Amino acid sequence: MISLAQNEARYALPTPGMDVEELRSAIAASPFWFHRFDFAGGLTTPGADVSAVKLHALRLPERLDGLSVIDIGAFDGYFSFQAEARGARSVVASDWYAWHLPGHCALENFRLVKTALGSNVEEQHADVPSLDPERHGTYDIALFLGVLYHAPDMVDYLRKLRSVTKGMAVIESLVDMLDVDEPCAAYYPAGLLNGDQSNWWGPNLACVEDMLRRVGFAQAQFIGLWDVNQRDVLAGKPPGGKLKTARAVWHAYV
DSSP states (O other), rough: OOOOOOOOOOOOOOOTTSSSHHHHHHHHSSOOOOOOOOOOSBBOOSSSSSSHHHHHHHHHHSSOOOOOEEEEOOTTOHHHHHHHTHHHSSEEEEEEEHHHHHTTOOOHHHHHHHHHTOOOOOOEEEEEGOHHHHHOOOOEEEEESSGGGSSHHHHHHHHHHHHHHHEEEEEEEEEEETTTTTOEEEETTTTTTTOOOOOOOEEOHHHHHHHHTTTTTTTEEEEEOSSSHHHHTTOOHHHHHHSEEEEEEEEEEE
């Protein structure tokens, strides 16, 4: 696994829209950060997500000049702002669950970072089942990161993803049952995985790739695994032994 330190400086974002000390105080005032932002000058948010490592694992193009991007399930917006930093013509950060969950501050975090960066990323309030190309548009690149295993109906979520993608979708997800060759998925009873009732499924690689094809993607390119045996890690067990779970990345093309 790539170390976080190797990527923090590389993906650090400038903050022309806010004084550094003002931003530091605002970051500290937020009760919870999921994404770990790294700003120029060494200022960071205390996010639980190893966002820079995940970004590296996605294998996004270094430049996105002229392209439109939607970040579905944007949460604090780390990947939306990184797409903008790579030159994307337009970026939409789209979320509903994290932005409207009682007691969550993801939307406030997103708006804080947007102000600090002087960003033009657009804020869109839409859950995945409601996505509609006529209402929400279509995009050259659709980011679908950490969403699939939260889907009660994975096929429906992927259909919605396909409907707003006109170029490439980048899918990142927990995967399970990697010791099984046939397409299949593990079902998680409420709260089983990391105590989170929003986790539903752990599909294996073959399952994800077949679903992508069946919802209309012409090609699903497997990029790789980046966080192996994650269920063991979440349960406090060592990650060694037979490979069963991981985080995986695909690039799917229309």
